[in-house]
Amino acid sequence: xxxxxxxxxxxxxxxxxxxxxxxxxxxxxxxxxxxxxxxxxxxxxxxxxxxxxxxxxxxxxxxxxxxxxxxxxxxxxxxxxxxxxxxxxxxxxxxxxxxxxxxxxxxxxxxxxxxxxxxxxxxxxxxxxxxxxxxxxxxxxxxxxxxxxxxxxxxxxxxxxxxxxxxxxxxxxxxxxxxxxxxxxxxxxxxxxxxxxxxxxxxxxxxxxxxxxxxxxxxxxxxxxxxxxxxxxxxxxxxxxxxxxxxxxxxxxxxxxxxxxxxxxxxxxxxxxxxxxxxxxxxxxxxxxxxxxxxxxxxxxxxxxxxxxxxxxxxxxxxxxxxxxxxxxxxxxxxxxxxxxxxxxxxxxxxxxxxxxxxxxxxxxxxxxxxxxxxxxxxxxxxxxxxxxxxxxxxxxxxxxxxxxxxxxxxxxxxxxxxxxxxxxxxxxxxxxxxxxxxxxxxxxxxxxxxxxxxxxxxxxxxxxxxxxxxxxxxxxxxxxxxxxxxxxxxxxxxxxxxxxxxxxxxxxxxxxxxxxxxxxxxx
Amino acid sequence: xxxxxxxxxxxxxxxxxxxxxxxxxxxxxxxxxxxxxxxxxxxxxxxxxxxxxxxxxxxxxxxxxxxxxxxxxxxxxxxxxxxxxxxxxxxxxxxxxxxxxxxxxxxxxxxxxxxxxxxxxxxxxxxxxxxxxxxxxxxxxxxxxxxxxxxxxxxxxxxxxxxxxxxxxxxxxxxxxxxxxxxxxxxxxxxxxxxxxxxxxxxxxxxxxxxxxxxxxxxxxxxxxxxxxxxxxxxxxxxxxxxxxxxxxxxxxxxxxxxxxxxxxxxxxxxxxxxxxxxxxxxxxxxxxxxxxxxxxxxxxxxxxxxxxxxxxxxxxxxxxxxxxxxxxxxxxxxxxxxxxxxxxxxxxxxxxxxxxxxxxxxxxxxxxxxxxxxxxxxxxxxxxxxxxxxxxxxxxxxxxxxxxxxxxxxxxxxxxxxxxxxxxxxxxxxxxxxxxxxxxxxxxxxxxxxx
Numbered sequence: 001x002x003x004x005x006x007x008x009x010x011x012x013x014x015x016x017x018x019x020x021x022x023x024x025x026x027x028x029x030x031x032x033x034x035x036x037x038x039x040x041x042x043x044x045x046x047x048x049x050x051x052x053x054x055x056x057x058x059x060x061x062x063x064x065x066x067x068x069x070x071x072x073x074x075x076x077x078x079x080x081x082x083x084x085x086x087x088x089x090x091x092x093x094x095x096x097x098x099x100x101x102x103x104x105x106x107x108x109x110x111x112x113x114x115x116x117x118x119x120x121x122x123x124x125x126x127x128x129x130x131x132x133x134x135x136x137x138x139x140x141x142x143x144x145x146x147x148x149x150x151x152x153x154x155x156x157x158x159x160x161x162x163x164x165x166x167x168x169x170x171x172x173x174x175x176x177x178x179x180x181x182x183x184x185x186x187x188x189x190x191x192x193x194x195x196x197x198x199x200x201x202x203x204x205x206x207x208x209x210x211x212x213x214x215x216x217x218x219x220x221x222x223x224x225x226x227x228x229x230x231x232x233x234x235x236x237x238x239x240x241x242x243x244x245x246x247x248x249x250x251x252x253x254x255x256x257x258x259x260x261x262x263x264x265x266x267x268x269x270x271x272x273x274x275x276x277x278x279x280x281x282x283x284x285x286x287x288x289x290x291x292x293x294x295x296x297x298x299x300x301x302x303x304x305x306x307x308x309x310x311x312x313x314x315x316x317x318x319x320x321x322x323x324x325x326x327x328x329x330x331x332x333x334x335x336x337x338x339x340x341x342x343x344x345x346x347x348x349x350x351x352x353x354x355x356x357x358x359x360x361x362x363x364x365x366x367x368x369x370x371x372x373x374x375x376x377x378x379x380x381x382x383x384x385x386x387x388x389x390x391x392x393x394x395x396x397x398x399x400x401x402x403x404x405x406x407x408x409x410x411x412x413x414x415x416x417x418x419x420x421x422x423x424x425x426x427x428x429x430x431x432x433x434x435x436x437x438x439x440x441x442x443x444x445x446x447x448x449x450x451x452x453x454x455x456x457x458x459x460x461x462x463x464x465x466x467x468x469x470x471x472x473x474x475x476x477x478x479x480x481x482x483x484x485x486x487x488x489x490x491x492x493x494x495x496x497x498x499x500x501x502x503x504x505x506x507x508x509x510x511x512x513x514x515x516x517x518x519x520x521x522x523x524x
Numbered sequence: 525x526x527x528x529x530x531x532x533x534x535x536x537x538x539x540x541x542x543x544x545x546x547x548x549x550x551x552x553x554x555x556x557x558x559x560x561x562x563x564x565x566x567x568x569x570x571x572x573x574x575x576x577x578x579x580x581x582x583x584x585x586x587x588x589x590x591x592x593x594x595x596x597x598x599x600x601x602x603x604x605x606x607x608x609x610x611x612x613x614x615x616x617x618x619x620x621x622x623x624x625x626x627x628x629x630x631x632x633x634x635x636x637x638x639x640x641x642x643x644x645x646x647x648x649x650x651x652x653x654x655x656x657x658x659x660x661x662x663x664x665x666x667x668x669x670x671x672x673x674x675x676x677x678x679x680x681x682x683x684x685x686x687x688x689x690x691x692x693x694x695x696x697x698x699x700x701x702x703x704x705x706x707x708x709x710x711x712x713x714x715x716x717x718x719x720x721x722x723x724x725x726x727x728x729x730x731x732x733x734x735x736x737x738x739x740x741x742x743x744x745x746x747x748x749x750x751x752x753x754x755x756x757x758x759x760x761x762x763x764x765x766x767x768x769x770x771x772x773x774x775x776x777x778x779x780x781x782x783x784x785x786x787x788x789x790x791x792x793x794x795x796x797x798x799x800x801x802x803x804x805x806x807x808x809x810x811x812x813x814x815x816x817x818x819x820x821x822x823x824x825x826x827x828x829x830x831x832x833x834x835x836x837x838x839x840x841x842x843x844x845x846x847x848x849x850x851x852x853x854x855x856x857x858x859x860x861x862x863x864x865x866x867x868x869x870x871x872x873x874x875x876x877x878x879x880x881x882x883x884x885x886x887x888x889x890x891x892x893x894x895x896x897x898x899x900x901x902x903x904x905x906x907x908x909x910x911x912x913x914x915x916x917x918x919x920x921x922x923x924x925x926x927x928x929x930x931x932x933x934x935x936x937x938x939x940x941x942x943x944x945x946x947x948x949x950x951x952x953x954x955x956x957x958x959x960x961x962x963x964x965x966x967x968x969x970x971x972x973x974x975x976x
Contacts (some may be wrong), residue, residue: 145668146661170937171648179672179708179926188804212844214925215672215707321681362845372705373834393549473672473707483665516620 002288004030004259006520008295008419009266009305010460010499012040015295016249016260018520019254020071024100025521026469030287031258032279034265034460037243040295041459041466042508047249048446050396051334054242056459057466058330058385058403059083061226061235062507063245067514076251077244081390081495085353087344087348088198089436096146096194097350098179108375112192123189126173127224128379133166133174134225138504138511140485141408142478178473182216183361197358201381206466206506208327208410210368211361213475222471222507226507235354239391245508269294269495271310276495279305291494291520295513297461297468298322298481298501306492313519315491320483322475322501326464327371329409331429333402334395334446338386339437352389357382357432371408376425379406379432399445402430409451411463417453425449467506468499477503488516489523496520528973529762529770531749532778532913535563536951536966538736539706540776542574543970545741552770554762556748558911563962565719567641570967576735581719581728584857586610588726589826590691591891597824598687602721615685625682626722631663632670633717640718640957641970644931644939671702672926675709676833686832692828694853695725699919701808701872703840704833708926715924718961727960736963738777745770752777752788752948759947770884774973778952778966779913780807780921781934785943793945795855798937805934806925807954809905809917810843812871814884816864816900822892829854829887843870848880854887864888877904919956921954930956941969 006022008015011033019029026468046438060080068078086504088096096112099105109117143155163171176185182203186196200211203220210216226235238244250260268280269292278288294301298319302308308316344350358364358381367377383405388395395401406429413421426449452464461468469475478486480503488496498516500506526549530541533555556767585599586599592614599610604623612619637644638655645652648740656664670678675696679689695716696709703709739833748765752775761771777784782802785794794802830836830853831945839849848871855867868884881902889897905917915921922934931939933956941949951969 145656146664155842156653160653164648168936172932175932181707184806186925209705209707213674214702214927323677363843372837397863474669474677478666479669483669484661 001292002278003441004028004032004287004289006291006293007287007289008208008293008498009279009301010034010040010295011038011246011250011260011262012295013042013246013249013508013510014498014500014513014516015040015293016246016253017067017071018293018295018508018517019258019260020249020256021514021517022520023253023258028080029253029258030289031253031260032264032266032281032287033260033262036262038260038262039243039246039520041455041461042242045334047435047448048334051399051401051446052241052394053332053401053448054387054403055332055448056330056455057242057508058387058405059235060242060245060508062193062223064494064509064511064514067510070166071249071252073248073252076248076255078248079239079244081239083235083237083353083385085350086198087345087350087353088194088356088358089341090194091359093342095341096192096198098198109192109195112195113190116190116192116195119189127221127482129170130174130177130221131225133170134164134221137477138225138509139515142265142480142503144306144484145478146320146484157301177217177221179214180217181212181214182220183211185217185220193360194358197361197364201356201358201364201383204326204364204368204381205405205408207470207472208325208371208408209472210365212365214242217455218473218476219471222505222520233520237387237390239383241387241394242508250511266305268307269305271306271492274310275314275493291496293496293520294499295499295517297465297499298325299462300460301497301499302490306495310492312491315482315485322412322481323470323472324463324465325470326411326455326461326466327408328464328466329406329425329452330406330450331406331426332448332450333404333444335400335443336445337398337403337439337443338400339387339402340439341437341445343436350475351386355384357384357436367408371410372413374410376410376413376421376428377408378428380409380429382429382433384433404433410455411452411465417451422449422451422454425451468501469505471505476505480505488512488519527552527772528694528776528816529554529772530778531762532556532952534560534778534952535566535732535736535962536953536964536969537568537776537778538733538742538966539570539574539963540778540951540966540970541742541887542736542739543967544774544973545778546574547974549774551741552743552745553748554745554747554764554770557913558747560733563732564730564960564961566730566732567637567967569641573740573967574736576732578735579730579732581730583720583724583726583728584826586826587724588691588694588828588832588855589824589840590687590828592687593784593831597827598685598691600691600723604723604725607723611685611688614687615683617686618683618685621682622669622723625813628662628666629714629717630708630722631659632667632714633720635659635667636718639930640961640964641967643972644933644956647931657884670714671711672707673710674705674707675713676704676837678710678713679833690830690832690835691828692725692767693833693836694828694855695871696866697836697840697853698869699811700923700925701810701870702925703837705837711926711929712924715958716960730962732962740887749788751790752784754945754948755792756790757793757946759945774947774949776949776951776969776973778950780915780952780954781805781938781950782807783915784950785945789945789948794801794970795944798944801935801937806923806928807915807918807921808923809873809908809914811867811869811917812877812905813903814866814868814900815880816866816885816888817894817898818858818862818864818895819898820895821862822858822864822895825858827856827888827891839870843872846872846875848872848875848877851887852884854884855943856888873905875911877902880904919953920959921952924958929958933958941965941972
């Protein structure tokens, strides 16, 4: 008789969310984490003495509010500090700021374009409506459009009714968001280049596509879905770094009775007679359970842990076709002093928000051009935050940590990732940033460069893709990760998936973990 | 006044005119300027209703031929066996996959054909869902997955030969300001497959115009339209450039939607929001044409310079920033008089095309052996706009991308061929289903007018 009802592979945030929900429903859940700490890509590490970094994912916004509520995450230590602005330094030493404060924001936009200042509110309202339209879809297991079962037909009917209830105008806007490029979509709204670029940047995050490639408008909406405190598009830091998000979820899971084992690397899923029976750890230990849930990405789950021989041929083909193509890197800096931006000198409120290196759509598009042919962008797009400005405990007194999200750094780089390549990427990032903040180079005490290959090696995400698989229309909703297998189940009885490679995808949302848990509870 | 005026001499315009005439309307077709070129595949419904007989569809054979790096050409033809034989020289594995690929794509094209023969469906209706379901599990999955895909990904899923992927990738970006790695280009590949036999991804040419011109009952007027007259929010007729005025209660325009509504209709009748949306409709022309007279046969009837997906993508990279492609994608056809007709992409509208001719000659001269050019003529997108009436040089009038297709074409408010001006209707390639399908927009439009 197995000791556990459910064994969960991977202690990333989705695995932990899944465990917490299962444990709360009375299941004996065991989480197995390969590394010495839980969190997956949502971890805080003291990389250099006294300097603590959210090494991979670095902000919170998309974490589903129902999860925060159900799991009482604040009680388990989650505390979110809001990010109040986004500053885009421009090449002419000016800047474009977007503030959370409505009046301040309007004044700033009017400085660049009166028309854009006018359009901004309407744009916000439109995206808000779209986010509301999508929101119910995030919490559901996608219906299977190819199935003729009554349940699936009803699911499709409900989906159609939901979309119909939006009304023609909103439905058409949604259609445009799903099919347009971020740049084309924004061209219909705004004229200020830097505003369009900074907004379209959220359409390319995590994806090997440029802002002019159709499909990127949806990723923009995906990133708009953040719902902190009920406000769409509010981004924040978790106090203590993104590791504290994982720690809070782990706390909730433990409190509900789940068990978590670190340093437990799963080597194989035990399969017999077409059914998953448990897992085998490195070293040979077998852990049996009625249900196995994988939080690893679809490629690792099926090609490595399960093995092709246990899968239908067509399913294995589809998994092979699922695209990862990581495009993002991280540069984490320990700084002796705060950066001083030429466009906004001194230590103003802007350092407490995000800083976006996205001066124009063309800049982003050129960054993509390099990556398309296997090179790191010579002038990359960057999304920068300085957590120590808001949460001083992240760095020694007077010193700072800077987190730089970098795109594009293709996983399939020409010649492969080497130490020299990694350092060249770090140099390109710092050279680019130093053009806007000249004191940066001298302020750097330590630097850590995390390439897509490093993300794959350390966290296990295939090709370093931060969403566990590209978030493109052809890999979304009922197609994620494989058509007809989007409901967290797999062709192997007893094996489920709960990672971001399933609907609705990545971004520290937790929705996949929750939906998977509900699917498991609903089927037993 | 029960008269209907139809603006334009295209297959769409003539089909609309004849459907209306058969319903008892008095119809005048106002044909201005140059007679349009041959047009392509015609849905069976249109042929049956207008009793058009003797339609001949023609595809160039091979429909595409790409030089192989080791000499020789990869040629794709109607004849499956010959295509396979040719692909085998580039990759035996691809040759083995070709029939299955053609079968899967043909099934999706049949689905589009049915959609194209009627007004755009309501995507949320039960009828549409049932129709999509008839594709079967694999077909439906293919449809959902392939429509939004970059054509490069679709081809990477199936094939390994650069030449084959280049040849098919070119069909995904033909006349589109996107590269093969852009989302939605797989849809374009399917669009060009509509009406074609399996394995052919290039719209047919047909004698449909000739057949339509032979039909009785419709009056022809050769004149240019100056304005569409509107009174009290309803169409009143048309004012011709020669000063004549024709009164009518229905006007059907096959000119592009923006020109029809914003240039031919006098300003002031349309809602500013609607006008703004119409101005945002994308219609960027990307191709020039070059005619070259050679002194002898060049040794090919068809030749495409699209050696790989990366080649096409790099050609697009230049165009993305408004420049001519350094190394453009070329497609040349040679007739019996040794005259080459060359499609040159990307030549974005507004770019300086003065040096393009030399660039193209240099690229082609490597392939035509001893032949020498006697004379050449370049037609830039700007000239195509004037001579062909293609806005910004775009033959589709409205870029055919997923956000401007089906119920979104050219705008959701116009997708059912009706305009906000009472009695004014649209039927050109800017409407569903778009260029490459002859007469379907005219047919659907006329049926909408008749309330069917």
